[in-house]
Amino acid sequence: MLARPALDQLRDDCAKKEFEAVLISCPDRLARKYVYQEIVIEEIQKSEIEIIFLNRPIADTPEDRMLLGIQGLVAEYEKEKIRERSRRGKLHKAKKGLVVGGLAPYGYRYIRKTPERDGYYEIIQKEAKIIKQIFDLLIRDQMSARAIAKYLTVHQFPPPRRGKRWNNSTTRRIVTNETYAGTTYYNKRYSVETENSETSKYRRNKKNGRRMRPKDQWIPITVPAIISRRTWQLAQAQVKRNAELSPRNAKYRYLLQGLVFCSNCGSRYMGVPCREALFYRCSNRQRNFPLPPDCKVGSIKASTLESAVWGGVCEAIKNPELLMTQVEELKRKRATRAGALEGKIRKIELRISKVKYQEDRMLDAYTAGAVTLGQLRGQMDRIKQNKQQLEEEKKRLIEERNQGGSRATKERDIKEFCELAEERLESFEFQEKRKFLRLLVDKVWLEGDCVRIKGVIPVSSGMAKKKSNGNIAGITSL
Ligand SMILES: [Zn+2]
Incomplete structure (x- = not known):
């Protein structure tokens, strides 16, 4: 195209005769279209500035131009010249701060x-x-x-x-x-x-x-x-x-889409527009064919639920102590669980040692001639199988215990995350709010007039991660 800021600059400078010659590496660099090259070359030559193409001399004789097939392009050339003159004229006018064109907007x-x-x-x-x-x-x-x-x-x-x-x-x-x-x-x-221009090839203006x-x-x-x-x-x-x-933006309208669950029946809530307002409703209630809906829980206005959830999340972020009490409770639960596991492991170990004792007794009996080799084999197989089962159970319990231990959360990490998030909370737009909630909130349970928000704070690699976006990268991108 001819409308290129640097080319305009060059042509302005040529008009002011700021130099004697323009060096151009090849005509292609000036313009891809031959007609455009011609317009610029003619204009520059008119200002008595020499054009030097580094790869070939400029074709200046009529014969030369014939060879280049310029004749067939004359019409296009003239048209383009007029259009270009008018574009440059308008550009100059605009640069002087003058209104361009006669078509004024309404008003x-x-x-x-x-x-x-x-x-x-x-x-x-x-x-x-x-x-x-x-x-x-x-x-x-x-x-x-x-x-x-x-x-x-x-x-x-x-x-x-x-x-x-x-x-x-x-x-x-x-x-x-x-x-x-x-x-x-x-x-x-x-x-x-x-x-579209492709399909209508007879259009005069393809652009x-x-x-x-x-x-x-x-x-x-x-x-x-x-x-x-x-x-x-x-x-x-x-x-x-x-x-x-806008309804065209429907998939973004619900801040909590996919996150709300019915505590009555466990189904997911879905967004339902009703007249001018938006609602969330138990998807189980929506279903009425072939069976009647089996959940009778009422729907809730989207704005009410959304502001309650967003408000709750914001409050927690602003008061990390709230979160810490939850974390402490979680830790306590895990400690109790770890204690229970420890007890189970000890019991298994006891049973394993009993089996080992049985094994020894059987061998003693065989040595003493109390049982035959066939009897020994049958008994030993049974004992071996029993022992193997117990060993496997022990391994599983130990793994479970160790997993719980590595999930410990550091208070400092939570506070750090909350500070980081709090700075940004106020300026969040709908989309960012939605992204933020998706990162933190696992499920929102609706229990009558009560909303229970279950979530995960993605603080460190040791923490349980929610889905694939619940990692540190998720926070930094917020
Ligand atoms: Zn329900």
Whole structure:
């Protein structure tokens, strides 16, 4: 493409005659398209600056150009030249801070250039009033773009020019257009060929897709503002929130999706939208075919449950002592368990020694001639089998005991984790909250009016890890 910042710079510098010659390694580096090369070469030569291609001399004779097949390209060349001249003209205009193009957004009128004044945007007061109201509906009433469009239609606001009625794309465009806060941008997007262009090969303009340029290439132009900067910022925050709550974003709407369980029947709760609000409901109750639902527990409003769980988790993070009491209790339970295991191991050892005694007695009996070799073999096989079983049981118990011992949690690790998390908690958005809960919470049990949160604090490698993301890497990425 011709619209490249460095190439524009070169052409500007050529026009100012800042040097005598341009060295280009090969024509390909200048532009992939021959036509584009021609435009730039001709322009540079006009400024009486020499072009030197390092790999081959420039073709300058008509014959040479014929060979390159330029003739067939003349038409394309002219068209491209006009388009390019107009693009560069607009770019220069924008860089001077002037409004580009006659198509003003809703709320403004483009006043054409006169000998006294360059073209500019003028506010249409009647439309500006509606725009203010749209932002009001968005921020104060937290309406979605669709709801705003509906409201405007119902209340018979005149639709924008060229449009027959208000629809959500119109209102969405308005609430995301920074022009209304006093800054419009030129050079925000560029055209690309899309997959659709392939199928419609007879289209005149194949570049029917638009892509965003990086923000540092946007050229800001100041225009009269209709809303304040503060209103603009509030509006963008609300637009973001609306997107998160949008039905199109359904899989992200439930903060606790997959984490809530019914203590009545043990089934998982699922998210169920009901009119405007969201609910969690026991999935067992949802099932009603072929059998009637066998759990009668009521559903719970998502916002109620979510704020209770999030509040509980936050409280625990802010007061690590709360967690420590739980950890202490866990340790106590484990100690009791370890004690019980120890007792079992001792009993097994006793039984093993008894079996060994039996073995010795059998051998004594055989030596004394009290039993035959056949009897000895039968008895010894039975004893051996018995002994082997007991040894295996002992091994298993020892393993279980050792595992419990290595799970000890250090208080310092928990406090460290809580401090790390607390710093970030306040600034968490929905997605981050969801990620954070997934890391910590194993299950949320609903028991009537009570919520029990079971979780794991991923502090060190010795701790039990929850799923695969419950490791230290998970925390650092938060
Ligand atoms: Zn249930």
